[in-house]
Amino acid sequence: MTADATPPVISISGANPLEIELGTAYAEPGVSASDNVDGSVSVTIGGATVDANTIGDYIVTYNASDAAGNAAIEMTRTVTVFKKITSFTINAIADDEVTENTAYTGVIPGLSGDTPIGNVTYVLTGADKDDFSIESNGVVSMVARDFEAPVDADTLNTYDLTITAIKFSGYITCPGQH
Numbered sequence: 001m002t003a004d005a006t007p008p009v010i011s012i013s014g015a016n017p018l019e020i021e022l023g024t025a026y027a028e029p030g031v032s033a034s035d036n037v038d039g040s041v042s043v044t045i046g047g048a049t050v051d052a053n054t055i056g057d058y059i060v061t062y063n064a065s066d067a068a069g070n071a072a073i074e075m076t077r078t079v080t081v082f083k084k085i086t087s088f089t090i091n092a093i094a095d096d097e098v099t100e101n102t103a104y105t106g107v108i109p110g111l112s113g114d115t116p117i118g119n120v121t122y123v124l125t126g127a128d129k130d131d132f133s134i135e136s137n138g139v140v141s142m143v144a145r146d147f148e149a150p151v152d153a154d155t156l157n158t159y160d161l162t163i164t165a166i167k168f169s170g171y172i173t174c175p176g177q178h
Helices: none
Strands: 009-012 018-021 031-035 039-041 044-047 056-063 075-082 088-090 111-113 121-125 140-142 160-167 170-177
Touching (some): 009 056, 009 075
Antiparallel strands (some): 009 031, 031 039, 044 056, 056 075, 088 111, 121 160, 160 170
């Protein structure tokens, strides 16, 4: 009888490397090992513990041996935990007309593109930003004003504002006049 000198062979199922989004639990896609004498043999999974709440690369190791003690060639899977970067823009807001001595309240700005994860923070800038306020949902408002005050008498009263939506992926702006 010939001694068993052939090690088992490990087969990794699923993607390798494997990417998972931050906060998504890691689920082992599967691994198996087969031996020419013993048939299916168990696989020991080791290496790094994938922390789905910490961005980075994790190396998962796979080892197996047969009844004769022949060790398989160690296999590895790289698991990358990444943070999804959303890409969105503020839809243009049409110019609005404000009646004299009447408070102005705009509309909630629409966002297009990827859906932002979590809250979006809106910031108001522009030459006339001090005449307006912006709510946490992006709605711009202005208190009632007398447009016939000496500073504004007989002018068109056009205001220059920029709404910026801030998210972890960066800044996007929608310049316009309101």
